[in-house]
Amino acid sequence: MKVVIAGGGIIGLTLAWRLSQQGVSVTVLEAATAGGEASWAGAGMLAPGGEIKCDNEWDRFTLASARLYRDFAAELNEESGVDPEWRLSGAVDLAASEAEWHVQCERAAKQSALGIDSEPLSPAALRDLIPQLGPGGWQARWYPADAIVNPRATVRALLAACRRRGVVVEENTRVLSVRDGLVSTPPRQYRADAVVLACGAWSSLIDAAVPLPPAVPVRGHLIGYQCAPGWLAPILRHQHTYLLQRDSGLLIAGASEEHAGFNRGINPAIGRDIADRAAHLLPALAGQKYETWIGFRPGSEAGHPLLGQAAPGLWLAYGHYRNGILLAPATAARLTRELLSARPDLRPSTSAA
């Protein structure tokens, strides 16, 4: 009995790891390099405070995933020997005017009803947390539970953990179609008892026996500066700008949102705009060298993640949009539970019984 997962990003690999822990035989088919697309591009901001705006099923799911992260990262570190660099950084949300502050307070009240804590910061506390903050008459709010992970390290850890448990990861193997338990890629076909589509923005390009809910690529530019490690402790946010720093010192600023199909061209003007916004918040960044990269967020026309069984033997795990890194643990837990409850024979002990 075998599960084939199309897509070797953080969603597909986390699911592969969790299924393999249950004794399921898993093959991951990745079109290019495992974790080389949105999982490589993502900043790694695990920030319900920044991303959750109201109370719906998916916001609760997102929050639940954020709460799984500390243990997820620790277990992954232990199994793989690779540190995913999960850090409880907290986040500072800035408001530049009374109108922005009002909107922020209203959102915080809704978030608080969901269980996301935040509190206003005094000017002195703000200076203590971000002494390098530029002038701007800021008001600020502190989100103590927002955290950071390094998605590239997480993918390295997942690959190591998966391989230790016997998961087969085939790179440069693009899935073209899935029909009658047969997964077709240009070089060969794979037989599967269950197939999961986890190809992010590319998922609905696969030919399947049922129409697939459309995935939508939402391109984002990010920029990165090399700074002294530990220079920026918390996540810093203002409107559509966010900054965070990884353990290595890489300080990431984001982001843009563009509907540009799968165009991989980097637009230097968008990079400059992010750099200007970053330097407005942290003037020490003005004139500093930065690198620019893009990624394709896996949006969905439905406006929420597409998770669960779409047809007998065919499962969906895509459409995570801005929160793919954050949603990986909860997505894998849910799909593992649902797959094994629909197909208990996927577990070797059950099929032997």
Ligand code: GLY
């Ligand atoms: N989660 C942040 C972004 O998608 O830009």
